[in-house]
Amino acid sequence: MKFQEMPKQQLQALLESLRAVYEDVKAKGLKLDMSRGKPGADQLDLSDELLTAVTAQNGARSLDGTDCRNYGVLDGLPEVKELFAAMLGVEPANIIVAGNSSLNIMFDYISQCMTHGALGEPWMKQGAVKFACPCPGYDRHFTILEYFGIEMINVPMLADGPDMDVMEQTVKDPAVKGFFCVPKYSNPEGKTFSDETVRRIAALQPAAKDFRIIWDNAYCVHDLFETGDTLLNIHRECEKNGNADMVIEVTSTSKITYPGAGLSAVAASAANIAAIKKRMFAQTIGHDKINQLRHARFLGGMQGVKEQMKRHAAILAPKFQSVLDALEKELGGKGIARWNNPRGGYFISLDVLGGCAKRTVALCKEAGVVLTPAGATFPYGKDPDDSNIRIAPTFPPVAELETAVALLCLCVQIAAAEKILAD
Amino acid sequence: MKFQEMPKQQLQALLESLRAVYEDVKAKGLKLDMSRGKPGADQLDLSDELLTAVTAQNGARSLDGTDCRNYGVLDGLPEVKELFAAMLGVEPANIIVAGNSSLNIMFDYISQCMTHGALGEPWMKQGAVKFACPCPGYDRHFTILEYFGIEMINVPMLADGPDMDVMEQTVKDPAVKGFFCVPKYSNPEGKTFSDETVRRIAALQPAAKDFRIIWDNAYCVHDLFETGDTLLNIHRECEKNGNADMVIEVTSTSKITYPGAGLSAVAASAANIAAIKKRMFAQTIGHDKINQLRHARFLGGMQGVKEQMKRHAAILAPKFQSVLDALEKELGGKGIARWNNPRGGYFISLDVLGGCAKRTVALCKEAGVVLTPAGATFPYGKDPDDSNIRIAPTFPPVAELETAVALLCLCVQIAAAEKILAD
Numbered sequence: 074m075k076f077q078e079m080p081k082q083q084l085q086a087l088l089e090s091l092r093a094v095y096e097d098v099k100a101k102g103l104k105l106d107m108s109r110g111k112p113g114a115d116q117l118d119l120s121d122e123l124l125t126a127v128t129a130q131n132g133a134r135s136l137d138g139t140d141c142r143n144y145g146v147l148d149g150l151p152e153v154k155e156l157f158a159a160m161l162g163v164e165p166a167n168i169i170v171a172g173n174s175s176l177n178i179m180f181d182y183i184s185q186c187m188t189h190g191a192l193g194e195p196w197m198k199q200g201a202v203k204f205a206c207p208c209p210g211y212d213r214h215f216t217i218l219e220y221f222g223i224e225m226i227n228v229p230m231l232a233d234g235p236d237m238d239v240m241e242q243t244v245k246d247p248a249v250k251g252f253f254c255v256p257k258y259s260n261p262e263g264k265t266f267s268d269e270t271v272r273r274i275a276a277l278q279p280a281a282k283d284f285r286i287i288w289d290n291a292y293c294v295h296d297l298f299e300t301g302d303t304l305l306n307i308h309r310e311c312e313k314n315g316n317a318d319m320v321i322e323v324t325s326t327s328k329i330t331y332p333g334a335g336l337s338a339v340a341a342s343a344a345n346i347a348a349i350k351k352r353m354f355a356q357t358i359g360h361d362k363i364n365q366l367r368h369a370r371f372l373g374g375m376q377g378v379k380e381q382m383k384r385h386a387a388i389l390a391p392k393f394q395s396v397l398d399a400l401e402k403e404l405g406g407k408g409i410a411r412w413n414n415p416r417g418g419y420f421i422s423l424d425v426l427g428g429c430a431k432r433t434v435a436l437c438k439e440a441g442v443v444l445t446p447a448g449a450t451f452p453y454g455k456d457p458d459d460s461n462i463r464i465a466p467t468f469p470p471v472a473e474l475e476t477a478v479a480l481l482c483l484c485v486q487i488a489a490a491e492k493i494l495a496d
Numbered sequence: 497m498k499f500q501e502m503p504k505q506q507l508q509a510l511l512e513s514l515r516a517v518y519e520d521v522k523a524k525g526l527k528l529d530m531s532r533g534k535p536g537a538d539q540l541d542l543s544d545e546l547l548t549a550v551t552a553q554n555g556a557r558s559l560d561g562t563d564c565r566n567y568g569v570l571d572g573l574p575e576v577k578e579l580f581a582a583m584l585g586v587e588p589a590n591i592i593v594a595g596n597s598s599l600n601i602m603f604d605y606i607s608q609c610m611t612h613g614a615l616g617e618p619w620m621k622q623g624a625v626k627f628a629c630p631c632p633g634y635d636r637h638f639t640i641l642e643y644f645g646i647e648m649i650n651v652p653m654l655a656d657g658p659d660m661d662v663m664e665q666t667v668k669d670p671a672v673k674g675f676f677c678v679p680k681y682s683n684p685e686g687k688t689f690s691d692e693t694v695r696r697i698a699a700l701q702p703a704a705k706d707f708r709i710i711w712d713n714a715y716c717v718h719d720l721f722e723t724g725d726t727l728l729n730i731h732r733e734c735e736k737n738g739n740a741d742m743v744i745e746v747t748s749t750s751k752i753t754y755p756g757a758g759l760s761a762v763a764a765s766a767a768n769i770a771a772i773k774k775r776m777f778a779q780t781i782g783h784d785k786i787n788q789l790r791h792a793r794f795l796g797g798m799q800g801v802k803e804q805m806k807r808h809a810a811i812l813a814p815k816f817q818s819v820l821d822a823l824e825k826e827l828g829g830k831g832i833a834r835w836n837n838p839r840g841g842y843f844i845s846l847d848v849l850g851g852c853a854k855r856t857v858a859l860c861k862e863a864g865v866v867l868t869p870a871g872a873t874f875p876y877g878k879d880p881d882d883s884n885i886r887i888a889p890t891f892p893p894v895a896e897l898e899t900a901v902a903l904l905c906l907c908v909q910i911a912a913a914e915k916i917l918a919d
Contacts, residue, residue, distance in 0.1 A: 109567065117565040121552035124786070129544035142540040144532065144755040172595050173784045180779040181604075187611050188620065188644065197611065197620050213778075220778035221611065332567040334786040355636075355643035356603040361596045361784065363547070363757040 075408030076426075076489050088490040091483055095440065098480050103441030105477045110260070110419035111468040112328055112385070113392075119384050120330040126367040133363055141362035147353055149338070150362055152369040157338040159375045160293060161322055162306045167340050169349060172360045175325040175337035179253070179287055180217050182321055182339070185352050186250070186285065187221055192318060192344055193283035196250060205243045205252040207235035209422065209450035209461045211260040211289065214253035218452070225452035228252070230262060234270035244279035251285040255418075257304045258292040261450050261463035262422040263415025265302035275310030277319070288322040292418040294382050295328060297390045302416055308340065317342040326368060328419065329381055336368050389467055396421055396466045396478050403482035409489035421464040422450075423481075429488040430459045436484035442477045498831030499849075499912050511913040514906060518863065521903050526864030528900045533683070533842035534891040535751055535808075536815075542807050543753040549790040556786055564785035570776055572761070573785055575792040580761040582798045583716060584745055585729045590763050592772060595783045598748040598760035602676070602710055603640050605744055605762070608775050609673070609708065610644055615741060615767055616706035619673060628666045628675040630658035632845065632873035632884045634683040634712065637676035641875070648875035651675070653685060657693035667702035674708040678841075680727045681715040684873050684886035685845040686838025688725035698733030700742070711745040715841040717805050718751060720813045725839055731763065740765040749791060751842065752804055759791050812890060819844055819889045819901050826905035832912035844887040845873075846904075852911040853882045859907035865900045 076084060127133050133141045135150045148154070149170025158165040171178050187197045196202045203224040206215065210230075218225050226243055229236045235254065243249055256266045266274070274286065288307050296302070311320050320342075326335035339349065372378050397414060400423070404410040411424045425433055430447035437444050445463040448454040464481070466474055499507060550556050556564045558573045571577070572593025581588040594601050610620045619625045626647040629638065633653075641648050649666055652659045658677065666672055679689045689697070697709065711730050719725070734743050743765075749758035762772065795801050820837060823846070827833040835846045848856055853870035860867050868886040871877040887904070889897055 111567050114563065114566075117563065118552075120565070124551050124556070125548060128547050129541075133547070140537065140540065142543075142754040142756055143537075144534050144750075146756075174780045174782075177780045184607055184611060188607060195620075197618075216778045220775065327567075331565040331786065333565055333569075333782060334784045352643070355639045357597045357600045359597075359756065361757045361787065363754065364784065364787070 075406070076486075076493055077408050081494060084490055084494060088487065088494065091487050091490065095436070095483055095487060098483065099440040101441075103476065103480070105441060105469055105473050106443045107465050107469060107474070107477050108443045108445045109468070110465045112332060113388065113468050113470065116385055116388050116467070117331060119381065120371065123330055123367050123371040126370040127363055133366060135362070135366055135369070139362065141366045144358045146359045146362055147357070148350060149360070150365045150369060153336065153365045156369065156372065156374060156378070157324070157340070160378065161290065161324060161338075161340045163308055163340045167308075167342065167346060169339050169346060169353070170360065170365060171337045171339065173325075173327070173333065173335050173337065173364070175289065175291065175323040175327070176213055178323050178337055178339050179214070179289065181352070182287070182349065183217055183221055185349070186283070189348075189352065191250070191283040191285050192348060196283075201248050203246065203249045205240055205249055206452045207252060207254050208452060209261055209456075209463070210253065211255055212445070212449040214287070214289070215452045223250075227452060227457070230259070230264065232264065233267035234264065234274075237270060237273040241273070241277065244277055244281070244284065247280035249279065250281050250283060251287065253287040253289060255289045255291055256307070257290060257302060258295060258415060258418025260291070260418065261420040261461070263413050263418045263420060265304055268305050271305040271307060271310055275307060275316060276314045277316070284319055286320045288320050290322055290324045291328070293324050294378055295385070295419070296382060296417045297386050297393060298416055308342075318344050321345060328385070329378060330368060330371070334364065336365060392466045392471060392474055393421065395471055395474055396464060399475065399478040399482060403479070404485060407486070410485055419465060419467055421466060423462045423464055423485075424460045425462060425485050426489040426492055427458045427460050429485070429492050430456060430462050432488040432491065433462060433481070433484045436487060437481055440480055440484070442480050444481070498829070499909075499916055500831050504917065507913055507917060511910065511917065514910050514913065518859070518906055518910060521906065522863040524864075526899065526903070528864060528892055528896050529866045530888050530892060530897075530900050531866045531868045532891070533888045535755060536811065536891050536893065539808055539811050539890070540754060542804065543794065546753055546790050546794040549793040550786055556789060558785070558789055558792070562785065564789045567781045569782045569785055570780070571773060572783070573788045573792060576759065576788045579792065579795065579797060579801070580747070580763070583801065584713065584747060584761075584763045586731055586763045590731075590765065590769060592762050592769060592776070593783065593788055594760045594762065596748075596750070596756065596758050596760065596787070598712065598714065598746040598750070599636055601746050601760055601762050602637070602712065604775070605710070605772065606640055606644055608772070609706075612771075612775065614673070614706040614708050615771060619706075624671050626669065626672045628663060628672055629875045630675060630677050631875060632684055632879075632886070633676065634678055635868070635872040637710070637712070638875050641676075646673075650875060650880070653682070653687065655687065656690035657687065660693060660696040664696070664700065667700055667704070667707065670703035672702065673704050673706060674710065676710040676712060678712045678714055679730070680713060680725060681718060681838060681841025683714070683841065684843040684884070686836050686841045686843060688727055691728050694728040694730060694733055698730060698739060699737045700739070707742060709743045711743050713745055713747045714751070716747050717801055718808070718842070719805060719840045720809050720816060721839055731765075741767050744768060751808070752801060753791060753794070757787065759788060815889045815894060815897055816844065818894055818897055819887060822898065822901040822905060826902070827908060830909070833908055842888060842890055844889060846885045846887055846908075847883045848885060848908050849912040849915055850881045850883050852908070852915050853879060853885050855911040855914070856885060856904070856907045859910060860904055863903055863907075865903050867904070
C-alpha cells in the first residue's frame with residue numbers, strides 16, 4: 074500500500090514500529106561504507122598477477138625494445154596505445170596513455186583550456202565560462218568545474234541520456250564551453266545514451282567554437298551481463314558533422330585491474346592530441362612505463378580484457394541483484410522510491426520521496442552506514458528535489474551489503490513517513 | 497700552448513690536421529647520445545628488486561593496513577612521506593608524495609599559481625608575470641615558464657649560486673613572481689649553493705607578496721664521493737625570515753631507483769601544502785600507492801637510500817673521471833675551454849670559446865654524437881655568449897663515453913681554431 078494513501082494514524086503507527094527497528098539496528102554499532110564506487114577485495118585479487126608481470130627475469134623491455142625503467146616515451150607504449158585504441162574504437166595515433174587516473178587527465182585538460190584554450194583563446198581570457206551539466210551526474214566532474222569557477226547549468230537526464238532539447242538550447246550561449254558525461258552505464262543512473270542521443274550530441278552546433286565534450290567512458294567494458302549495452306562511437310559521429318575536435322574521450326583500467334595503480338588514456342582528434350602533447354612536453358618526461366608494460370602483459374589484448382570483465386561481473390552481478398531484491402521487497406509498491414536496474418557500471422540510483430534524500434542519508438549515517446552525501450550527484454551538491462541517493466554496492470561483501478541495504482530501506486521509509494505526516 | 501697565441505699559419509695547419517682526424521671519426525658512423533641526464537642500464541639494474549617488492553604473496557598493504565590496490569590516500573603512504581621528510585629535512589606533514597615526475601609537480605604548481613594564485617590572486621589576473629632565471633640552468637624549468645608565457649630574466653650563476661646582488665635587484669619588480677633553481681649539484685654546473693647564498697635567498701624581500709622559489713632538489717642525495725656537498729635547509733632559513741611560504745621544494749627517486757617509474761614529492765609550508773591538496777582533491781583520487789609501497793619496502797629508510805646512492809656513485813664516478821681526464825688531456829692549457837669538477841649530480845658543464853658552442857655541437861652531431869642543444873641551458877635557448885655545453889656522461893658505457901668525449905674535444909678545437917682564424 075502506498076504510504077500516501079495510508080490513513081495518518083496507521084502511518085504514524087508504522088513510523089513508530091520502523092523507529093523501534095531502527096533503534097535496534099543502531100544499537101548494533103554498524104560501520105559500513107556504501108559511499109564510493111570501489112571494487113571489493115575479491116575483485117582486486119583478480120589482477121594480482123599484474124604485480125609480477127614485469128620482473129628482472131622477464132625484463133622491462135616493451136615490444137619495440139624500450140627499456141621501460143628509464144626516461145622517455147611521452148604518449149605511451151605502442152602496445153598499450155593499441156589496447157586502448159581497440160577499447161575505444163579509435164586509431165592508436167589518437168590515443169595518449171597517462172598515469173593511474175582519468176580524473177587527472179580531465180582536470181589537466183580543463184586546466185589547459187583555462188590557460189591555453191581549446192584550439193582557441195584561453196578560457197580565462199574570455200570572461201565567464203559555463204558548462205552544461207547533465208544531472209544526476211558524477212560528483213568529481215562537478216568538483217573540477219567548481220575548482221575552476223566554471224558556472225554549472227543543470228540539464229536533466231532522461232531515460233536515454235541528457236535532455237537534448239534543453240542541451241541544444243543551453244549551448245546557444247557562447248559562454249557555455251562544454252559538458253562532462255558518462256555515456257555508458259552513467260554515474261549514478263547506469264543509463265547508456267541511445268544512438269539518437271549520441272547523434273544529436275555529435276550534431277550540436279554550439280555558439281562557442283571552442284566547445285568541448287568530456288566523454289568519460291569509464292565503464293566502456295563494464296557489463297554485468299553476457300550482452301552489454303552498446304554505445305555509438307562518438308568520434309565517428311562527430312566527424313560526420315565536422316565536429317571531430319569537439320570531443321575528448323577518457324577511460325581507465327581502474328575497474329579492470331587496480332583503482333589505485335591502473336592506467337588511464339585519452340582519445341581525441343589529431344589537433345586535440347597535438348595540443349595535449351604540447352602541454353605534456355612541458356609537464357613530464359613521460360608516465361610510468363613499467364606499469365604500462367605490466368598491463369600490456371597481464372591483459373594481452375581486448376580478448377583478455379573481456380575475459381577479465383566477465384570475472385568482475387561474476388562477483389558484481391550478485392551484489393547488484395541483492396540490492397535490487399531488497400529494494401523491491403522493502404520499498405516496492407509503497408510509492409516512496411524509484412530505482413534503476415543497471416546492466417553495467419558501478420551504481421544503483423535511488424530516487425526517494427522528494428525532500429527525503431538528505432534525511433535518509435543522515436539516518437543511515439547515524440546508524441553506521443555511510444552513503445554518498447545526498448545532493449552529491451548534482452552541481453554544487455544541490456539536488457533541487459532532494460531526492461537522489463547514489464548506492465555503491467560493489468565494495469562491501471554480500472552479507473554486509475544486505476545489512477546496509479536493509480537499514481537504507483528502513484531509513485527511506487522513516488524519512489518518507491515523517492515527511493508525509495508533517496505535510 | 498694557447499690557440500690564441502699560436503701563429504696563424506701554425507693554427508691553420510693544426511686545424512687541417514684536426515679536420516682530417518674528424519673526417520676519419522665521421523666515417524665510423526657513430527651513433528652516441530650524451531644529451532640527457534639518463535642513468536645507464538647498469539644503474540637501473542641496481543633497483544630491479546623493486547619490481548618484486550610487492551607481490552600477491554607478501555601483500556599490498558601499507559604499514560597502516562591500507563590496501564594499496566584500491567582507491568584513496570591523496571598525499572602518500574605514511575612510510576613514504578616519512579622517507580621523503582627525512583631526505584629533505586622536514587616533517588612528514590609538510591610532504592605530499594606524487595607520481596613518477598617532479599617535473600609534473602612543478603608544472604602543476606605553476607599552473608595552479610596561474611589559475612588560482614600562490615595564496616593570493618591568480619597570476620593570470622595580475623598582468624605580465626616574470627621569473628628570474630639563474631643560468632645556465634635546467635632547460636625543462638625554462639620550458640615550463642615559456643609554456644605559460646612567463647617572461648624570463650637572466651640572473652648569472654656565480655661559483656656559489658645565483659648572483660644575489662642581481663637577484664635582490666630583480667625581485668624588486670612586483671611582476672617577478674619567483675625563480676626555479678637546482679641548489680645542490682646544479683644542472684648543468686654541479687654547483688652547490690653556499691650557506692651565505694642560501695641565507696640571502698631565504699632573506700629575500702620580493703615586491704611580489706606571492707613570490708615562489710621552486711627549489712628543485714633533484715640531486716639531494718646524489719653524491720659522487722664519500723663526503724658530499726652540504727646544503728643549508730631552505731625551509732628553516734625561510735622560517736627565520738618570516739618567509740616560510742616562499743619556497744616549494746621538490747625531489748624524486750628518478751635517479752635513486754627508476755627514472756621512468758620512481759616517485760616524486762613536494763615539501764612546503766602548511767599553507768602551501770593545504771593549497772596544493774585543495775587542487776589535488778579536484779585532480780585525482782590519489783597517486784599510485786603500490787609503487788609507493790614498492791619503494792618503501794625496497795629502500796627501507798634513509799640508510800637504505802644512502803647505500804643505494806653509494807652503489808650509483810661506484811658506477812658514475814669513473815664515468816665523470818673519464819670525461820674530466822679527456823678534457824684535461826685534450827683541451828687543458830689551450831685557452832679554449834673551461835669546465836667544472838662536480839662532486840655530484842648528473843652533468844659536467846663545459847664552456848667553450850665564446851661563439852663556438854653551437855658550432856661545436858653541430859660538428860658533434862654531424863659525426864654521430866648527440867649533445868644537449870647549445871643554448872638549452874639558457875632561457876629561450878639563447879646563450880648570450882654561445883659558450884655553454886652540457887655534457888651528460890651517465891648514460892653511455894665507459895668505452896662509448898671515451899669515444900664520444902674524444903670527438904667532442906676534437907670539435908671544440910676545430911670550432912675554436914675556425915673562430916680565431918676568422919676573427
